Amino acid sequence: MPLYDCMLLFKPVIRKEGLIDLVARIGKHVYSRNGVLTEVKSFGKVELGYGIKKLDGRHYQGQLMQITMMATPNMNKELHYLNKEDKLLRWLLVKHRDVKIGPSEMEDRQDEFNRVTSRSIYDESSTDDEDDILGLSR
Known part of the structure; x- marks a missing residue:
């Protein structure tokens, strides 16, 4: 299984419990598809280079998290439900290249x-x- 990094940019007003809840749901989704979360990092609040406009206004800050996981190649399509998540400003899934683990x-x-x-x-x-x-x- 390939190794992926999922970058999550949350709205700055989201409480820590909300962050943990969404990360846990992603982890359960990956685990149900025989994947494994290998690392979860939080970078705290970050200043954005430009405002991201959402229904509740324009955001110039965000809370950045990184989830590293081993998952099936179709995980990108399966995570598109995150587009409807109102806690997120942006999300991105990046595949690691030429990673050999064993x-x-x-x-x-x-x-x-x-x-x-x-x-x-x-x-x-x-x-x-x-x-x-x-x-x-x-």
Whole structure:
């Protein structure tokens, strides 16, 4: 299953309970489709570059949240019910590209990290090829 980020921009007057309620409903929807929420972040109130006009007026601030999830590819179509949600100013679903998740990939990343950190940046035994790549030819 691909990894997605769902960005939610709430109206600034919405209480915390309302935010949690909508995020919980999205989580239940994803879970019912055999998906998983991996992370929920709140960025608090943010100033907007321009006002977003809704039926109750123009909003220059919003409460921004990010939900990271593993879900089915048709999740974008299934989340269109958020368009009718009056608590939201905007929402956006972004798919992560080339994300590999699994135990073997984690081991590969750890090996790569160990290889990079085992060398010192002040190590004089670097080859000329590495210097040429970095543009540090002597």
